[in-house]
Amino acid sequence: MDGLSVSRKHKVNFIIVGIALLLLTLGNNFLVLAQTNATALGDLVARMGARSWAELQTIGLTKELVSSNGDFRHVLEYTDKAVWYPAGEKLFFIGGGHYAGMEFISYDAKTNTWQELSDPYWFPGVEICHAYHCNAIDFNRGLLFFLMCDSRMVYQFNIEKNQWSQLPENTSGSQSFAMALEYFPEIDGLVHVINGEVNILNKKTSQWSNLAKDLAMGDYHNFAEYNPVHKVVLLGGGNDSNKMYKLSANGKITALRPAPFSLAISRALITVDPVSGDYLIFGGNDKFSAYDIAADSWTPEPSPTVPIFEKVADESNIFGCVATPVAGYGVTMFVKLVLEQGARAYLYKHADAGTPDNILKVGPGRTYKKPSEAAAAAKDGDAVEIDTGEYRGDAAVWTQNNLTMRGVGGRAYLNANGIHAQGKGTWVVKGSNTTIENIEFSGATVPDHNGAAIRQEGRNLTVRNCFFHDNENGILTDDDLQSEILIEYSEFARNGRGDGYTHNMYISRVGRFTLRYSYSHHARIGHNVKSRAQENHILYNRIMDEQAGTSSYAIDLPNGGLAYVIGNLMQQGPQTENSGIVTYGAEGLSHTQNEFYLVNNTMVNDHNTGQFVSIATGTAKAKLINNLFVGPGTVLSGAGEQITNLTTSSPGFVNNGLFDYRLTNSSPAINAGSNPDLANGVDLTPVYHYAHPLAAEVRPRDERIDIGAFEFSAMTSTEELNRVPENFVLEQNYPNPFNPATIVRFGLPMLGNVRLTIYNAAGQLVRQLVSGPIDAGVHEVVWDGTDNRGRRLSSGVYLCKFQADDFVAQKKLILTK
Numbered sequence: 001m002d003g004l005s006v007s008r009k010h011k012v013n014f015i016i017v018g019i020a021l022l023l024l025t026l027g028n029n030f031l032v033l034a035q036t037n038a039t040a041l042g043d044l045v046a047r048m049g050a051r052s053w054a055e056l057q058t059i060g061l062t063k064e065l066v067s068s069n070g071d072f073r074h075v076l077e078y079t080d081k082a083v084w085y086p087a088g089e090k091l092f093f094i095g096g097g098h099y100a101g102m103e104f105i106s107y108d109a110k111t112n113t114w115q116e117l118s119d120p121y122w123f124p125g126v127e128i129c130h131a132y133h134c135n136a137i138d139f140n141r142g143l144l145f146f147l148m149c150d151s152r153m154v155y156q157f158n159i160e161k162n163q164w165s166q167l168p169e170n171t172s173g174s175q176s177f178a179m180a181l182e183y184f185p186e187i188d189g190l191v192h193v194i195n196g197e198v199n200i201l202n203k204k205t206s207q208w209s210n211l212a213k214d215l216a217m218g219d220y221h222n223f224a225e226y227n228p229v230h231k232v233v234l235l236g237g238g239n240d241s242n243k244m245y246k247l248s249a250n251g252k253i254t255a256l257r258p259a260p261f262s263l264a265i266s267r268a269l270i271t272v273d274p275v276s277g278d279y280l281i282f283g284g285n286d287k288f289s290a291y292d293i294a295a296d297s298w299t300p301e302p303s304p305t306v307p308i309f310e311k312v313a314d315e316s317n318i319f320g321c322v323a324t325p326v327a328g329y330g331v332t333m334f335v336k337l338v339l340e341q342g343a344r345a346y347l348y349k350h351a352d353a354g355t356p357d358n359i360l361k362v363g364p365g366r367t368y369k370k371p372s373e374a375a376a377a378a379k380d381g382d383a384v385e386i387d388t389g390e391y392r393g394d395a396a397v398w399t400q401n402n403l404t405m406r407g408v409g410g411r412a413y414l415n416a417n418g419i420h421a422q423g424k425g426t427w428v429v430k431g432s433n434t435t436i437e438n439i440e441f442s443g444a445t446v447p448d449h450n451g452a453a454i455r456q457e458g459r460n461l462t463v464r465n466c467f468f469h470d471n472e473n474g475i476l477t478d479d480d481l482q483s484e485i486l487i488e489y490s491e492f493a494r495n496g497r498g499d500g501y502t503h504n505m506y507i508s509r510v511g512r513f514t515l516r517y518s519y520s521h522h523a524r525i526g527h528n529v530k531s532r533a534q535e536n537h538i539l540y541n542r543i544m545d546e547q548a549g550t551s552s553y554a555i556d557l558p559n560g561g562l563a564y565v566i567g568n569l570m571q572q573g574p575q576t577e578n579s580g581i582v583t584y585g586a587e588g589l590s591h592t593q594n595e596f597y598l599v600n601n602t603m604v605n606d607h608n609t610g611q612f613v614s615i616a617t618g619t620a621k622a623k624l625i626n627n628l629f630v631g632p633g634t635v636l637s638g639a640g641e642q643i644t645n646l647t648t649s650s651p652g653f654v655n656n657g658l659f660d661y662r663l664t665n666s667s668p669a670i671n672a673g674s675n676p677d678l679a680n681g682v683d684l685t686p687v688y689h690y691a692h693p694l695a696a697e698v699r700p701r702d703e704r705i706d707i708g709a710f711e712f713s714a715m716t717s718t719e720e721l722n723r724v725p726e727n728f729v730l731e732q733n734y735p736n737p738f739n740p741a742t743i744v745r746f747g748l749p750m751l752g753n754v755r756l757t758i759y760n761a762a763g764q765l766v767r768q769l770v771s772g773p774i775d776a777g778v779h780e781v782v783w784d785g786t787d788n789r790g791r792r793l794s795s796g797v798y799l800c801k802f803q804a805d806d807f808v809a810q811k812k813l814i815l816t817k
Helices: 011-024 040-046 371-377
Strands: 052-056 084-087 089-095 102-108 112-114 137-138 143-147 154-158 163-166 178-183 189-194 198-201 208-214 224-227 230-235 244-247 253-255 269-272 280-281 289-292 299-301 321-326 331-338 344-348 358-363 384-390 396-398 403-415 423-427 434-437 439-442 452-456 461-465 467-469 475-477 480-486 492-495 505-507 510-516 520-521 530-533 536-538 542-544 555-557 563-567 570-574 580-584 593-599 602-605 613-614 619-626 628-630 634-637 640-645 647-649 653-655 660-663 687-691 695-698 741-746 752-759 766-776 777-783 796-804 808-815
Touching: 084 137, 084 321, 089 137, 089 321, 089 331, 137 178, 143 178, 178 224, 178 230, 189 224, 189 230, 224 269, 224 505, 230 269, 289 619, 358 371, 371 384, 371 396, 371 403, 423 434, 439 452, 439 530, 452 461, 467 510, 475 480, 520 593, 530 536, 570 580, 580 602, 741 752, 741 808, 766 777
Parallel strands: 358 384, 384 403, 396 423, 403 434, 403 439, 423 452, 434 461, 439 467, 452 475, 461 480, 467 492, 475 505, 480 510, 492 520, 505 530, 510 536, 520 542, 530 555, 536 563, 542 570, 555 580, 563 593, 570 602, 580 613, 593 619, 602 628, 613 634, 619 640, 628 647
Antiparallel strands: 052 344, 084 089, 089 102, 102 112, 137 143, 143 154, 154 163, 178 189, 189 198, 198 208, 224 230, 230 244, 244 253, 269 280, 280 289, 289 299, 321 331, 331 344, 653 660, 687 695, 741 777, 752 766, 752 796, 796 808
């Protein structure tokens, strides 16, 4: 059998293998994008270099297509945004001319043709349409959204079903002729922007809510543009306004530095590059600029070599152009009105898909023998690739910005062995916007006994698939309320000196800290997770002492702040030095917003006494919702609202002794929870559960949510995984779209000869997952997005083909950034 090993009982084993294989080949955070030769679009993109323009020759992009109501009032006049549907490789937009009606237009990359689609049922009677920034898409579900001008009505188009429907009206929101609409995947919601007002439609609850009412922006011609790389929405603009804001997935709106020119979308064009995440902004007397939202910085770009700036309306400086990032191809498409000729399609490739231009390679046979040598040579924006193996007694200071350091061929092992940089730790990171991937750290000690494997002094750090063990601190950060720290898919073990002042991780007063899909355990006397951040998102982790651990708290948030602790597995062992599990505000509430939300966690106390949660006096709001508390001790010390929690000594776990806290069908937690609802615009409902080790799976959804970190269903039932199906079946992969890995499930009613393969959009075989005889039953395989040679594949649409004897089935898989 080729590919990954297969089992019908333990899907977690596949996650381990799949993630491990993924991380052996993990490349730049911005994935290589598909440039298939199967389409004219792909052919052209393959010939383009970075920062280049090209015209795409297409069929049907005529003067008649972009005219409205029989005269040449152009539907591109008062429209500036299209959307791209990766699964179908199609572009869509509803366009409008001034008092000239609307048209629904599509481009199919597979056939390279344009067409006018049937009018939606709500078109008749519409005389004026300022479409502007009112097209949006949920490409996961294949749903197009359109906000009707001068109304509060949002319409939804199911692309696969070719069906329109109306969404709930935003009865409390404002309306005008030139508003903005965007879909935000991370919150599964629509963002509506108008005249300083920001509203959200939660697609799960079908309820509108208001995030802001008086932001400084123009009263007309606003914009909202999702960034698929940075997972935020840039919004603002309006007449005579250069104000910009960043909307994050937690509902937080952050003011950015004003643009160098007005961002009214009648006179500016705003889109985003799908590779780098730079916003591409046209305006200000024919200026073309790239805006980096992570650095909040502007870069002038060379003038376009195509007529983007040519004006098309006498009454204003209207471009007559729509734009959209084209996921899977690494370009942005512009559909530009050309007077008296119709329209033309242009492509712009801002950044080459792939790794950064300058990669510094580290290893025994490389230019740089150890990481410290690369640190001395690196420049801003470089990537440092460190070959697998042990680097003993090496420490480094990283001063550059926008660096990526990663292990390749497996985890690179940095055993400091007591060697340190600047008396602070193994790696002292002074630059901003740093990403560290696939590296193991140990042996960080310094003279003052407060050393760290990573000492973060710059702004913004991402740590992914790293292992920190046997250091004084795993990670220690400096204070910076503008900084954001993200740790995911990483393990922390046995860090701390045993003095109570050193911890597995110690996050100081930063703006936002996110810990997800990670495993922190066996801290030495200190805490498994300690954070003084202004805002904390601790999501879907395993935080435990197990049998021999001696940590103090599982989670310590000593200064309060805004905290969301959702979907975690937490356990206090019998050898612990402190009987508390989670503490909030124990050293004083020093932030302006002090709210604590503990939702759908499973917390087990194997100590003979203790308290599960401690809340400081003065906390503005504390809610404990749907948590499963197992073992002795006080559930809550301090004031807080408790909603549908369960305290029991008989939780009905699969195996308590092995810390397998999934539910069996006898658990009293099943169907005992309630809807967690929203807090500060954040949906508290868990969407994943932790899968050991260092992974996450989509949490199944039932009519009523279960209490605790797991949902009981066929997905977690041992009996269900052991069942033999009546027929051959290939199920849809999950998650889909996916990154970094996805699970493919198939079933056989009898022993069969199975071939499970992955093809790219050009029909080329790229990965063979299974080939050989497989027993009857339900089986699962993880595909990590790599080909048969272990190379990371480009984002795009792939086909999974399942053959079992004479049975053949196939499913579309979408690999995203």
